[in-house]
Amino acid sequence: xxxxxxxxxxxxxxxxxxxxxxxxxxxxxxxxxxxxxxxxxxxxxxxxxxxxxxxxxxxxxxxxxxxxxxxxxxxxxxxxxxxxxxxxxxxxxxxxxxxxxxxxxxxxxxxxxxxxxxxxx
Amino acid sequence: xxxxxxxxxxxxxxxxxxxxxxxxxxxxxxxxxxxxxxxxxxxxxxxxxxxxxxxxxxxxxxxxxxxxxxxxxxxxxxxxxxxxxxxxxxxxxxxxxxxxxxxxxxxxxx
Numbered sequence: 001x002x003x004x005x006x007x008x009x010x011x012x013x014x015x016x017x018x019x020x021x022x023x024x025x026x027x028x029x030x031x032x033x034x035x036x037x038x039x040x041x042x043x044x045x046x047x048x049x050x051x052x053x054x055x056x057x058x059x060x061x062x063x064x065x066x067x068x069x070x071x072x073x074x075x076x077x078x079x080x081x082x083x084x085x086x087x088x089x090x091x092x093x094x095x096x097x098x099x100x101x102x103x104x105x106x107x108x109x110x111x112x113x114x115x116x117x118x119x120x121x
Numbered sequence: 122x123x124x125x126x127x128x129x130x131x132x133x134x135x136x137x138x139x140x141x142x143x144x145x146x147x148x149x150x151x152x153x154x155x156x157x158x159x160x161x162x163x164x165x166x167x168x169x170x171x172x173x174x175x176x177x178x179x180x181x182x183x184x185x186x187x188x189x190x191x192x193x194x195x196x197x198x199x200x201x202x203x204x205x206x207x208x209x210x211x212x213x214x215x216x217x218x219x220x221x222x223x224x225x226x227x228x229x230x231x
Contacts, residue, residue, distance in 0.1 A: 035220070044124070045159070045167065045210050047220040059218040095166060105155035106212055106220030109178065111166040 022096030
């Protein structure tokens with residue numbers, strides 16, 4: 001059974017940095033494409049980033065490209081999202097999601113419970 | 122890229138059928154058969170109910186079905202049940218190796 005558990009969410013000031021973690025169990029993070037998806041309070045879903053199973057391909061939404069970086073530690077079976085230069089519009093619940101495939105067509109088969117990031121002065 | 126277009130809300134009575142539309146462009150739905158649908162209940166993570174336009178994951182009721190025509194996709198829920206109430210989102214793979222979601226549709230049972 002696949003389980004994804006996000007952590008690292010916090011209340012931070014604009015311009016701050018934060019690292020989110022997604023600990024996976026029941027599935028190796030290097031067997032499938034792994035994504036980050038966010039949801040602002042009361043709003044819809046927004047795709048953020050993806051890493052392919054081989055780790056060679058990383059893609060980002062225009063809204064975060066250049067500020068956020070997706071990475072993983074295979075030995076810890078954990079996916080990360082490094083977030084820099086945080087803005088108020090980055091406030092959201094951040095979900096880790098496992099794709100159905102090894103490359104990212106964006107079929108989010110399994111989801112974590114989410115971790116809240118709040119950016120406020 | 123702009124979000125896929127979904128109606129903000131739909132409603133139906135128990136036992137009835139409803140359809141939720143999802144309109145995109147040639148850069149997303151029109152070019153790829155990677156359309157998915159998700160159900161989300163308040164305070165919960167989304168749940169995959171349809172993938173690759175019209176395939177259901179294991180354990181998802183056959184009351185849920187999907188289709189696509191041109192730049193638009195749709196989700197049909199037949200035999201509405203109380204537990205179907207919630208938010209529904211479509212998504213599509215898009216050019217530039219990105220994924221785009223719809224704005225979401227709130228389903229209310231009358």
